[in-house]
Amino acid sequence: MHKQLMKGNEAIVRAAILAGCRGFYGYPITPASEITEAAAVYMPKTGGVFLQAESEVAAINMLYGASSAGVRVMTASSGPGISLMQEGISYMAGAELPCVIADITRGGPGLGNLGAEQSDYHQVVKGGGNGNYRTIVLAPHSAQEMADLTALAFELADRYRTPVVVLADGFVGQMMEPVEFPQTAVAPKLPAWAVAGTAESRGNLITSLHMDINDLEAHLRKLEAKYKVAEANETRAEEWFAEDAEIVLVGYGIVGRILKAVTAEARAEGINVGLLRPITLYPFPNANFERLAKRAKVFVVVEMSNGQLIEDVRLSLNGARPVEFLNRMGGNVPSHEEVLGFVRALAGQYGAALAAEEEQMAHV
Numbered sequence: 001m002h003k004q005l006m007k008g009n010e011a012i013v014r015a016a017i018l019a020g021c022r023g024f025y026g027y028p029i030t031p032a033s034e035i036t037e038a039a040a041v042y043m044p045k046t047g048g049v050f051l052q053a054e055s056e057v058a059a060i061n062m063l064y065g066a067s068s069a070g071v072r073v074m075t076a077s078s079g080p081g082i083s084l085m086q087e088g089i090s091y092m093a094g095a096e097l098p099c100v101i102a103d104i105t106r107g108g109p110g111l112g113n114l115g116a117e118q119s120d121y122h123q124v125v126k127g128g129g130n131g132n133y134r135t136i137v138l139a140p141h142s143a144q145e146m147a148d149l150t151a152l153a154f155e156l157a158d159r160y161r162t163p164v165v166v167l168a169d170g171f172v173g174q175m176m177e178p179v180e181f182p183q184t185a186v187a188p189k190l191p192a193w194a195v196a197g198t199a200e201s202r203g204n205l206i207t208s209l210h211m212d213i214n215d216l217e218a219h220l221r222k223l224e225a226k227y228k229v230a231e232a233n234e235t236r237a238e239e240w241f242a243e244d245a246e247i248v249l250v251g252y253g254i255v256g257r258i259l260k261a262v263t264a265e266a267r268a269e270g271i272n273v274g275l276l277r278p279i280t281l282y283p284f285p286n287a288n289f290e291r292l293a294k295r296a297k298v299f300v301v302v303e304m305s306n307g308q309l310i311e312d313v314r315l316s317l318n319g320a321r322p323v324e325f326l327n328r329m330g331g332n333v334p335s336h337e338e339v340l341g342f343v344r345a346l347a348g349q350y351g352a353a354l355a356a357e358e359e360q361m362a363h364v
Helices: 008-018 033-042 056-068 079-094 121-125 143-160 170-174 213-233 254-268 286-292 309-317 336-362
Strands: 003-007 023-026 049-052 073-077 099-107 113-116 136-138 163-169 176-180 237-240 247-250 273-278 280-282 298-303 323-327
Touching (some): 008 033, 023 056, 056 079, 079 163, 099 143, 286 309
Parallel strands (some): 073 099, 247 273, 247 298
């Protein structure tokens, strides 16, 4: 295998095709437009379908139809477009239809700007549409992970019959890096549940409508059970110098890369710092937090939003350790120097508190 230099956005499309995707329906929006452009170039060459829809609402409903026929399909957008897709995502979750949605996040709310943010966390991770459903959410931090996690997204979408979101900030989508792809491609297979226009599939029914209240409750219990299996088996996170860390930095996407640099420099200064980078935002890697909390003194959440990831971190820790917060918004990215200064101040604060506690215990 050899590496190819490309944007993270293009890596998504190439990985999708190798994963058996044969349908892309979307509408361009910065900073995700290269995904639509690359799909327009590559999808027809593989015998697949590319269609630029008249809107994001149309695109997500085209995914509903194509997925119902058993085709591996995807779309891509950014904050405002993802907002328009939420009803269709809810329909697909309710109808148990697999698909992959790439969200390359930009500044918000409203039109916001074209800068990179992480402000889509709530609407994607918590499910922005109506009803009781979840979507699996994967958060790459490099062009290579844009490819790897897209391939994984199709696998998980089929395994759990659910929409899967690849959530990346604009920096990860736009940056160019060497990417390595597998040499073998996945051959598309027609799932048994699909409505494929064949005699065998004639009895299949795809719907999210359950008029009887008990039927709907039974369906929701089935979805809940499926999500519980995903929570038990599909959590993923990267730990970096975290096992013995007293200060654990937490961030995803481009922030995770900044925190790696901060961890390395802080360690060189003798500050006991580590990194925990969630890769699955849902299911959330609760077990990693619980284990690291046994040694850590404090967790520091760094994000490019107004405090969305931090809510899941606090829920995961359940008060076991304090959680500090550093953020930037509007397209600003926390700088290496900014985060390092924050860590140095925390190390002094918690170091002084620990010394005072030890001195007090010595006099008991």
